[in-house]
Amino acid sequence: MLSATPLRRLSQATATAALSFAMLTAIGTDPAKAVNLKTFNILGNFASIALDGSIGLPVNLANGSFNGTYTVDVDQLPASSSFVDLTSWNINLVNDNTVLRTLSNSLAGNTAYIQENILAFSDAGLLTNQNQNLYSLELDFDSNFTGTGITNDGRFLDNSDLGSVQSSGFTAVTFVKTEPVTEPQTLAGTAVIATIGLWLRRKQKV
Template identity: 80%
Template sequence: MLSATPLRRLSQATATAALGFAMLAAIGNPAQAVNFKTFNISGNFAPASEDGSVGLPVNLANASFNGSYTVDVDQLPASSSFVNLTNWTINLVKDNTIVRTLSKNLAGNTAYIQENILAFSDAGLLTGKNKNLYSLEIDFDSNFTGTGSTNNGKFLDNSNLGNVQSSGITAVGFVKSEPAPEP
């Protein structure tokens, strides 16, 4: 007949071995590393919005934008899947005044890179009578990895905040994205 002490030792040894194998398995398949890089972005909008635009798109004619975003560059260039940005702040500026900000810190804001499109969006107030949806979408050359310049993009707006309608499109005149200086 087996005594209780050797059985307890056998259980402890089995548990220790199982834990050791689990740890070895985890080491054999380490978590994927990330390579975050921050980019500065700046650009300007076309001299006029698309015909029929009202509100913010009209106000952004001849305006500019600037800010920064952070992304895992090891996931770039992005294929048909989305590579989410981990941090971003984009200021839409007219006459040296910030008109609107797109930021990770604001509810409803999202940002991503898909193929060669860098997009910053706000869908923060899609409740009740308030319908708010606008985005800055910039089309870079293929194989975009965070650095580049283009004159292809647009600011899209379809908002209804209470009784104030804002909708339409303003084209991007020029934009440049480059790595932020290392601290």
């Protein structure tokens, strides 16, 4: 039977751990923000053959893949009929370990959004009165999409004629997976809980 002193120490240790975890959680929460931003990892594969008649990038992406991250206010999801803009994103289009193009919020004109069950990354900056170029990665998920999911439905669309570089056509997406990035405070909280478990096991052996 445990004496009063070990029980008191156990209570103090548990309280300290709980307080530490609460402080870690509070650090990751900014009360001034009215949004609930969450970052997701995304990866996927392109089909082995581009649509007949395609040239340039759609052909080069055949048997390729894409990967990256995006951040969105999940409190606005699912997006019903409205557009929910992503706050940041960086998606690499890859083949043979070479990045052929990057879709990123750091590049002027690039846009990204979730609308109903569609997650899209595009370069709308190419659209002008004199230039109707466009490229876009569009991914179709199940209804009520909130950022996490798996799908085999999507496409990379391209219609570009920038100087001597011509690129146009369509490459299908055959697989996509997106899931939340583990937040630092979650990892720290898991470490605290694991430490408590080890401490308790050692005490039980004494």
